[in-house]
Amino acid sequence: MAVGGTLLKLEALSKSFGGLRAVNNLSFEVKAGTITSLIGGNGAGKTTAFNLITGNLAPDAGHIAFRDTRIDGLPPHKVARAGIARGFQELRLFNRLSARDNIEVAIPGQRGEGLVRALIGGRGLRKERDATTARSGALLRELMIESQGHALAEQLSYGQQKLLSLGRLLATEAELLLLDEPTSGLSPDMINDFCTRMRALTKVGKTILLIEHNVEIVMQLSDWVVVMHQGTMIAEGKPEDVRNNVTVMHTYLGITS
Ligand SMILES: Nc1ncnc2c1ncn2[C@@H]1O[C@H](COP(=O)(O)OP(=O)(O)OP(=O)(O)O)[C@@H](O)[C@H]1O
Ligand SMILES: [Mg+2]
Structure with a gap:
């Protein structure tokens, strides 16, 4: 537009x-x-x-x-x-997932990792996985919470949780x-x-x-x-x-x- x-x-x-x-x-x-x-x-x-x-x-x-x-x-x-992506007054993070996973689940177009795909997906699946990891890494970096990537969302400070919530919106594109x-x-x-x-x-x-x-x-x-x-x-x-x-x-x- x-x-x-x-x-x-x-x-x-x-x-x-x-x-x-x-x-x-x-x-x-x-x-x-x-x-x-x-x-x-x-x-x-x-x-x-x-x-x-x-x-x-x-x-x-x-x-x-x-x-x-x-x-x-x-x-x-x-x-x-x-x-259209929307953030909530209450942040609605997945508290028991890592910061990185919170972002990755918001990235669209992932075809999942079902058993059949795992068996026959091969290179395509790996490429998709690599792209997701690269994207979540870039967002964590951009938001300056890269060092917290493996921490559970609930372990982040409130300010970092707010940034993570923004990261989830940006992940949607x-x-x-x-x-x-x-x-x-x-x-x-x-x-x-x-x-x-x-x-x-x-x-x-x-x-x-x-x-x-x-x-x-x-x-x-x-x-x-x-x-x-x-x-x-x-x-x-x-x-x-x-x-x-x-x-x-x-x-x-x-x-x-
Ligand atoms: N699901 C609902 N059922 C019944 N009443 C509701 C519902 N959602 C909002 N309301 C009422 O509608 C009015 C508008 O609420 P809304 O949450 O949209 O206000 P707001 O401008 O976001 O306020 P705030 O600044 O407090 O967040 C309020 O009187 C609220 O109590
Ligand atoms: Mg309101």
Whole structure:
């Protein structure tokens, strides 16, 4: 997708839980090669919007298009295969697998190592295995957790676990990354590192949709900001424009002067 073209488009999306309209007539676009932040207070509907995009929830109404193809109604594995990878607020690592294995299981296109393939697979299987090992090694290096490759995910520090979770997203080769509060719990140094990484990712063809509570990060990092309140979008624009939006200041930033 050419930089600046519309990669993801949400149109009049709604989702209710019982009487609660968690997402209410939500429309916005994510342009290819940009970082778009989805912000709003607790319960604004941000994670629900992610769940609708990824197919974890079906919308009650509205459409979602990715690269001009409808994806609403598709199951999560098909949305993932289309090129959308999603990180969770809780990291969802395989705690009892090594860091390297956590990445390798996320690499697509592996045909598995069934008994028959093991018997007759021969060179093809070995080549595939080597490619997987090379790819996971490169990602571990890139994330600077190479020395932890053999450690169990649960033995990593929280910051390293966050990086590993990012590594699992990158392993999918998805073009669009949905990140749900990726900086929560990180030290200032790690937050800086994260911001640098996000920018670098857009330079290599990734597009990022970010749920982020840290206003400074939103202001620094985003090309576009979408502000949600009680399920609806109350403002969108460039960071400097959204910061100046009075409604936003009152409802989200908590600034009343
Ligand atoms: N599966 C569900 N069943 C019932 N209600 C839900 C469900 N998921 C979310 N909700 C409700 O929908 C509303 C929006 O929740 P959501 O998790 O999307 O908010 P959020 O913007 O991600 O908030 P936070 O910043 O706290 O993560 C909340 O009132 C929440 O309690
Ligand atoms: Mg949430």
